[in-house]
Amino acid sequence: MVTLPEPCQPMCFSRAIIQSNCEHGVISMQDERPLKILIISAEMVPFVKVGGLADVVGALPKSLQALGHDIRLAMPRYGQVDPTRFHLETIADAISLNMSNFQVPVSVRRGTVGDAIPVYMIDAPRYFERENIYGYTDDGERFILFCRGVLEALRFLDWSPDIIHCHDWHTGIVPNWMHTIYHDDPFYAQTATVYTIHNLAYQGIFGYRILEVAGVAAHGFLYPQIAELANVVDIMGRGILFADAITTVSERYAQEILTPTFGEKLDHLLRSRRERLFGILNGLDYEEMNPATDHYIHTNFDAQSLDKRPENKRMLQEQAHLPVNPEVPLLAMISRLTDQKGFDMLGQIIQPLLAQGVQFVVLGIGDQHYHEMFQNLAARYPEQVAIFLTFNTEIAQRIYAG
Structure with a gap:
């Protein structure tokens, strides 16, 4: 049975990522206990970057850690991520993942960002040691494997997050899983999901087989009311549909994507979840983006020089x-x-x-x-x-x- 999140009251997203556990009881505005938050993304600086997503994911954990929360991250270990350069250590070998009718062994490596924030990397050379980050015909399988690897790695590490913060289509299957195949899993019984839309134009659209690979084929297609999506699998759409809270990169963009002009055919779905949708303006990491201290540039300067x-x-x-x-x-x-x-x-x-x-x-x-x-x-x-x-x-x- 597919279970959808229960409605929750609108809130300022300065706390939305922290207060999105709607199904299991929303954390109150007065609740300041430290939370365990996992940020899961296909890219992040300083390891690998294709677009602005990597900058946001690289900077956000530092701010959340400064608020006192237990922050950890997860990403694929691409061939471009050199284990020696980034001091990666292997913390798990040969975790077996179910990919429809076959098993795939992966290992887990650990690096760090900021003040010793752990970064778990799913290492599957057949899927991720390639010339490019994206653009392959099996991208759907690649990122489903990644997401499955992350969830099983957490079980191996015995670290159950309060919130899983997912970014863009590559991780959209995770909120779907939390309300289907992981719904009755006691390890994730108190875990909520936040789903952030960085680029609505890239939705991760695939055929029916990707449902079999993801283990949710029994639930079929989900958008009969949207003609263009009635017979395809839109992974971003699934993230939007199932997440406990949805965020995007600004308050204005959060309003724009509710319209047919900017909604990329998902405006109907987004409007149906507007009470869960929050806009938060992206910011800069002032430690990294500081010309007075930047070690990459030839001559440091500031506003006075x-x-x-x-x-x-x-x-x-x-x-x-x-x-x-x-x-x-x-x-x-x-x-x-x-x-x-x-x-x-x-x-x-x-x-x-x-x-x-x-x-x-x-x-x-x-x-x-x-x-x-x-x-x-x-x-x-x-x-x-x-x-x-x-x-x-x-x-x-x-x-x-x-």
Whole structure:
């Protein structure tokens, strides 16, 4: 039987992540006891980054820890995450995970962020030691394996969280599981889920087989009232439907996604859960994003020493193999290269812009046709355009500074 969360009263999300245990009894505004919170995400800095999701997940646990809570994180151990560089230790070997009609052994490694905050990494080389983070035909299976691995790793570690905070479609199956196959599991009897939408356009849409892999095929499709989703599996939609609380990146965006214009076909579902939906503006990690102390940039500066900043522009021009000229305007973009980010519009105006004599630096990865567009521009305008087809924290910080 599928059980849905009971309604709860609206609350400020400054406490929503902490007070979302609606089914098991909402934590009162006066309850200040430390909570055990697991943050689960497909990416996080400093380990791996494809977009802004990684920045948020890297910064949030430090703030929650400062409030006195027991914070732990979980992510896949991608091939790009070097165990030696990040001092990973293996804490569990060969945990067997059920993936429909076969078993997959995974190991669990542990790293840390901030002030010794544990990061559990699910290590399954067949699924995660690949050139890219996303973009494979078996992405559904990959991230279901990851989520299953996280839940079973917690059981192995005997650490039962009060709240599991899930991010984007890659982890949307977890709230679904909490109300289906894990519903009667005593280990998770007091666990609530918070689901954060960073990018509603990427929903994790797959066919019926993914339900079998996830072990929820008996419950079938869930959106008969939405024609486009009636016969597909939308994993983000499942996260929205089953989570005890839903958050997104700003109060305004939380309102916008309730409309057909911005709701990406999930506006009907979101409106049905609007009493659980909270908008929280993303913030910066002031320790990491501080030019006065940033060890990645050439010359540190602050608001009282802006005269030092031009040295960073010079070094960025050198690294990008552009002519060093303090008088030339240097424009930059750090982004996933997709239509959603406006690169289709940029493609229409970039050549007239370059005709003004500016320099342009791009850092990011995304759709292949945008890779080719910027590569062609860099070949045609080698003294004006530089592109870094990667996500690299060191280069990103130097771009911000320069």
